[in-house]
Amino acid sequence: TRTSRPQRILKAVQRKATVGDPQSVITAIDHFCRHREWAMNVGDEKGSILDSVVNEVSPVTVLELGTYCGYSTVRIARLLPPGACVITLEFNPDYAAIARQVIKWSGLEDKVQLVEGASGDWIPWMKEHFGVQAFDLVFLDHWKERYLPDTKLLEECGLIQKGTVLLADNVICPGTPDYLEYVRNSPHYNSQYYRSHLEYTKAEDGLEKSVFLGY
Numbered sequence: 084t085r086t087s088r089p090q091r092i093l094k095a096v097q098r099k100a101t102v103g104d105p106q107s108v109i110t111a112i113d114h115f116c117r118h119r120e121w122a123m124n125v126g127d128e129k130g131s132i133l134d135s136v137v138n139e140v141s142p143v144t145v146l147e148l149g150t151y152c153g154y155s156t157v158r159i160a161r162l163l164p165p166g167a168c169v170i171t172l173e174f175n176p177d178y179a180a181i182a183r184q185v186i187k188w189s190g191l192e193d194k195v196q197l198v199e200g201a202s203g204d205w206i207p208w209m210k211e212h213f214g215v216q217a218f219d220l221v222f223l224d225h226w227k228e229r230y231l232p233d234t235k236l237l238e239e240c241g242l243i244q245k246g247t248v249l250l251a252d253n254v255i256c257p258g259t260p261d262y263l264e265y266v267r268n269s270p271h272y273n274s275q276y277y278r279s280h281l282e283y284t285k286a287e288d289g290l291e292k293s294v295f296l297g298y
C-alpha cells in the first residue's frame with residue numbers, strides 16, 4: 084500500500100535534514116509541505132509567532148496537545164534551555180511513531196516526552212506521572228473541539244496557575260469558536276489574537292495567546 088503522508092514527511096526529513104540540526108528539520112518539513120504536499124503543521128509563519136511566545140515565556144515545562152509529526156515539538160524544544168522540557172500528547176499511534184523519529188533526527192529527544200493517548204485520559208495523571216506542578220506554557224493544536232474541555236480539565240487539575248500562557252493554533256481555520264468565546268470573555272484570562280495565515284496557504288488563521296490571571 085501507499086506510504087502515509089506522515090511517512091513521506093519523515094522521508095523528506097531523512098533526505099534533506101542534518102541529524103542533530105533542528106533548524107534543518109524544520110526547513111525540510113516546511114519545504115516539503117509548501118512545494119510537495121500540504122500538511123497540518125503549524126508552519127513557518129505561525130511558527131515564528133510560536134517561537135516569539137516561547138522566547139518571551141522561557142518556559143521550564145511545556146505541554147503540547149497534538150504532536151502530529153513533531154514539527155512544532157521540534158520548534159518549541161529547540162528554544163528550551165537545559166533542564167526544560169516539553170510533554171507532547173498524541174492520540175494517533177501512527178502520527179506518534181513518525182513524530183518520535185522526527186524528534187530523534189533533530190537530536191532533541193532529551194527535551195521531549197511524547198505520550199500516546201487521549202488528552203482527557205492523560206491530563207488528570209500529569210502531576211502524579213510526570214511530577215509536574217503547573218505548566219508554564221500550553222500549546223493547543225489537537226482536535227479543535229477538545230480545546231475548551233481540555234482547558235477546563237487543566238484548570239480543575241491545578242495544572243494552570245497564575246502566569247500560565249495558553250497558545251492555541253487554528254482559532255480561525257478550522258476554528259475553535261467555543262474556546263475563543265471562553266478565553267476572551269473570562270475574567271481569569273488576558274487574551275490576545277495574533278493574526279496570520281493557515282499553514283502554507285493564503286487563508287486567514289491565527290494564534291490566540293491567553294495568560295491566566297489567577298482566581
Ligand SMILES: O=C(NCCc1nnc(-c2ccc3[nH]cnc3c2)[nH]1)c1cc(-c2ccc(F)cc2)cc(O)c1O
Binds near residue numbers: 149253
Ligand atoms: O486537526 C488538526 N489538528 C489536530 C491533529 C491532531 N493530532 N493529534 C491530535 C490529538 C491529540 C491528542 C488527543 N486527545 C484527544 N484527541 C486528541 C487529538 N489531533 C488541524 C487541522 C488543520 C486543517 C485546516 C484546514 C483544513 F482544510 C484541514 C485541516 C490545520 C491545523 O493546523 C490543525 O492542527
Ligand SMILES: [Mg+2]
Binds near residue numbers: 124125224252
Ligand atoms: Mg494546527
